[in-house]
Amino acid sequence: MSDRDHRPEEFSDLDDSAPGEERINEQELAGGLLGYALGFGLAILLTLASFVAAQSGVIYQPAIISALVVLAIAQMGVHLVFFIHLTTGPDNTNNVLALAFGVFIVVLVVLGSVWIMTHLNHNMMPMNGIQMQ
Amino acid sequence: MSAVSGALPGAISPGRPDPHRLGHGSGHGHGATGHGEGGPASKFVTVAYGFWIFLLSDIIMFSAFFAAYAVLAKEIAGGPAGRDLFELPRVAIQTGLLLTSSFTCGLGSLASHRRDMVWTQIWLLVTGILGAAFLILEVQEFAGMIEEGAGPSRSAFLSAFFALVGCHGLHVGMGLLWLGTMIAQLWVKGFRADILRRLQCFNLFWHALDIIWIAIFTLVYLLGASP
Incomplete structure (x- = not known):
């Protein structure tokens, strides 16, 4: 109980963490200055990896888009963990669930649009074909 | 037992x-x-959570712009394509600036928890300068493209590009105004509970802008410029 009494007033609520709250200072790797430095370093590495993957011929050409998407998602994860301090702890359940719903809608909108429009283009093909014949 | x-x-x-x-x-x-x-829950938690919900809906709005861009990226109408227009060194500098500003924003948040007024103000100021440099580079890029005749009215690809990247730039500009307000409020009012709540929301906003920029530099610039 003693460590609860010494917290600043915005930490007084133990059941819920505010999104981005600097709560995990003491024991966790993702907290405090070390957490920000680690996150910064990882983000720089992932950014460099994206630029290298896109520009050099290291990666098989048709696979570049997959590599870039994976690297981008990884870097977003680094930001969420080290900068926004999202954890899987019970005090973060509300934040994670809201994020999960947001990600769900984003995936529906983006992948759904791309999927439908690609099929639409595909079904339009016979028109060009008739003209060419 | x-x-x-x-x-x-x-x-x-x-x-x-x-x-x-x-x-x-x-x-x-x-x-x-x-x-x-x-x-x-405490007011600090409910305010930040409400702002978190706003940020997520903002990201959903961005996803619509991303979807429009993904669908229209190939519709260049005989005009310039991404690989003719995008300058990757500029994008790399922009990415570095915004990422570093996200880092200094976090350092400012740590300083505010120590109730260290000088360092909080310094880190907020550094964040603002880096954000302003990012915005200047983006405005330069847009001005150069419009001068080359590759403005938003040239093709569907360029309309989608300017809408998406411009919307992010607009958010950065709004963030800079908010940042200036926070510096002034913190200076005049000190570490009051309401000021700390606003600072918390600003930090979240700034980190979210960097997360959206990750998607932009990857999907728009790197993918668009790759052969």
């Missing part, structure tokens, strides 16, 4: 209590977590 749990190799040592006190009721009441018997 104690003999059994003592025999388990991975048993939790009694020296460090579980900070969440799982199974032992809630911190601000007597009910279990989430049962609401402890009353509402």
Whole structure:
């Protein structure tokens, strides 16, 4: 109980963490200055990896888009963990669930649009074909 | 019972209590977590959570712009394509600026928890300068493209590009105005509870802008410029 009494007033609520709250200072790797430095370093590495993957011929050409998407998602994860301090702890359940719903809608909108429009283009093909014949 | 749990190799040592006190009721009441018997969460938590919901809906709005761009990226109408227009060195500098500003924003948040006025103000100022440099580079890029005749009215691809990247730039500009307001409010009013709540929301906003920029530099610039 003693460590609860010494917290600043915005930490007084133990059941819920505010999104981005600097709560995990003491024991966790993702907290405090070390957490920000680690996150910064990882983000720089992932950014460099994206630029290298896109520009050099290291990666098989048709696979570049997959590599870039994976690297981008990884870097977003680094930001969420080290900068926004999202954890899987019970005090973060509300934040994670809201994020999960947001990600769900984003995936529906983006992948759904791309999927439908690609099929639409595909079904339009016979028109060009008739003209060419 | 104690003999059994003592025999388990991975048993939790009694020296460090579980900070969440799982199974032992809630911190601000007597009910279990989430049962609401402890009353509402603190204002700091509810304000930041509400802002988190706003940020997520903002990201959903961005996803519509991303979807439009993904669908229209190939529709260049005989005009310039991405690989003719995008300058990757500029994008790399922009990415570095925004990432570093996100880092200094976090350092400012740490300083504000130490109630260190000087360093909080310094880090906020550095964040603002880096953000302004990012915005200047973006405006330069847009001005150069419009001068080359590759403005938003040239093709569907360029309309989608300017809408998406411009919307992010607009957010950065709004963030800079907010940042200036926060510097002034912190200076005049000090570390009051309401000022700390606004600072918390600003930090979240700034980190979210960087997360959106990750998607932009990857999907728009790197993918668009790759052969």
